[in-house]
Amino acid sequence: xxxxxxxxxxxxxxxxxxxxxxxxxxxxxxxxxxxxxxxxxxxxxxxxxxxxxxxxxxxxxxxxxxxxxxxxxxxxxxxxxxxxxxxxxxxxxxxxxxxxxxxxxxxxxxxxxxxxxxxxxxxxxxxxxxxxxxxxxxxxxxxxxxxxxxxxxxxxxxxxxxxxxxxxxxxxxxxxxxxxxxxxxxxxxxxxxxxxxxxxxxxxxxxxxxxx
Numbered sequence: 001x002x003x004x005x006x007x008x009x010x011x012x013x014x015x016x017x018x019x020x021x022x023x024x025x026x027x028x029x030x031x032x033x034x035x036x037x038x039x040x041x042x043x044x045x046x047x048x049x050x051x052x053x054x055x056x057x058x059x060x061x062x063x064x065x066x067x068x069x070x071x072x073x074x075x076x077x078x079x080x081x082x083x084x085x086x087x088x089x090x091x092x093x094x095x096x097x098x099x100x101x102x103x104x105x106x107x108x109x110x111x112x113x114x115x116x117x118x119x120x121x122x123x124x125x126x127x128x129x130x131x132x133x134x135x136x137x138x139x140x141x142x143x144x145x146x147x148x149x150x151x152x153x154x155x156x157x158x159x160x161x162x163x164x165x166x167x168x169x170x171x172x173x174x175x176x177x178x179x180x181x182x183x184x185x186x187x188x189x190x191x192x193x194x195x196x197x198x199x200x201x202x203x204x205x206x207x208x209x210x211x212x
Contacts, residue, residue, distance in 0.1 A: 046179075047115045049067070049113070052065050052115055067092045071088065077119075078187060081149070094110055117183065119176055130172075133175060134159050137161070137170070138159065147160065165180070
């Protein structure tokens with residue numbers, strides 16, 4: 001049945017649409033501001049926990065970084081395709097939380113008290129799109145390469161850059177930054193396994209260059 005919309009109904013509908021668009025726009029601005037707060041440049045390596053917290057508070061105004069004492073085993077992603085499970089000891093996982101009472105997010109890793117790995121997981125940052133991150137990293141590290149990997153029925157582009165001071169790569173999970181020398185020291189504990197995995201990675205996972 002046809003219903004005639006009065007001027008009041010139309011105004012109410014217009015107001016509702018404006019409110020919805022206002023919410024969407026505010027969410028977009030919030031996500032943009034948060035994403036801009038992440039520095040995609042090389043982290044400052046070698047910091048202890050106290051020094052990391054000083055930097056964290058400067059950027060976030062509250063919260064802290066702390067050791068994750070809940071997990072006894074750490075899965076260390078050390079290439080775009082390979083990870084290694086290592087028992088917590090000299091190697092510790094770090095978590096960050098803007099609210100000290102919250103569980104926190106994986107922030108990175110320290111070895112013998114020195115910060116050597118930073119992680120940005122996509123699940124913790126839904127405002128990021130992996131394709132956008134690839135372009136951002138390529139602009140930040142122009143010598144890095146974007147590859148197309150072939151997996152279970154799908155292809156996935158990923159980024160990789162390595163120098164004497166920095167190793168950066170992406171996976172389907174997020175972005176990983178490492179100080180290569182300390183990463184090497186951690187991996188030496190399981191040298192034989194790591195060498196075999198790296199050789200397999202070189203043979204199997206490097207596909208043709210990806211052109212976005």
